[in-house]
Amino acid sequence: MFRRTAAFAVLVWFFGFVWFAVTLPGPLDTNRTSDAIIVLTGSKGRIEHALALLKRGEAPRLFVSGVDPEVRPAEFAAEFAVPARLMSCCVELGFEAYNTRSNAIETARWVAEHKVRTIRLVTADWHMRRARLDLQRELPKGIVLEPDAVPSHPSLSALFLEYHKLLWRLASQYWEK
Template structure:
């Protein structure tokens, strides 16, 4: 390690030592090592330190997340479907002073859905998701961003009622079954994909996975100092570990409670409900080529008009 590399590592270490999580870890370490601390509190502090350091270490966080992400299998690049379904969780609402809805850390979901549509992989995109904590539904925010990214308005459907992953699957089935849509490209974070795909299969869909927002990725070449820094606990890594453990627990709970039923019959055409009939069918349209997204092929398949589901 040269002088400039060593200076960078020292600077990052000093910055790390001033963060609240780091100070808590250092305080616990001091309590463990301090000779006057009784055995009971010392053991408690040691356990807390192990959990905090282990859960907040980037290296460990990627291992925990990667074990679940490896269950996500991307569909072949030439695989097509009848609809692209993008799940909520990737946007922030248009609350002042924001000029409109924004992408958050999981915003790759919206970008990937736009990319797939522009590649001609499906004629329509379903934006699914309400907002459990109140405010505008995520489906509307995602739809606005999809239009900004070049997806034709008449190719977008909105499902704004769901509050959970299971409800995503149920409400999307209700929205699409009058049109006989069975084969979907499901877009969500790789960490979330195993549970999401299982719920959609339970509702009778043939699911082609399009995972994005990967956490565990190929390791780039790292200096010795960079490898050392990955062993220190950070708030970001602790968040990753928390998300991964939550997904593992949610998947286990869904199986234990029977929420993941065996795949049912494929959605079939039924009498359209008022909210779906209001969507109507529009003539096929072609979005202009924009930025890094290639334009879709002209398939001649009717596209569903933008609509907001209710009930």
């Protein structure tokens, strides 16, 4: 009986990993507006994508969660070629987050403070499921969260690690209930 149960558990884990790796979330359709764009710092392309959305008018403001505390707004603007006018009116940097969980906490505070009702979440495709799960856990009820994943080419080891982080997060949510 133990062997069958163990074999079944391994099969569920394996096919779960295959599903996770093969069905990475994709970008959101363009021309969909929201109250704010939230981008989580990390891999290449995230901030650039979020800024492009902001410049196209798909949201009136952008919150960047997880910016290194040593980065100054002027440095950020120079790094990503953000015009001063856009930086002053529409881009806010968050310096408190240091991981996905703290991104969710930092973002939820910002959302409540700015009375945001609809969010476009930008992060890497491999990171989206866990980031969305953490953010939904922290946000007030009724907030619409639309995932906009930046396509990437994650390594097998990155996918393997992220899959286990997601499983751990799901399990910890279950245990907390």
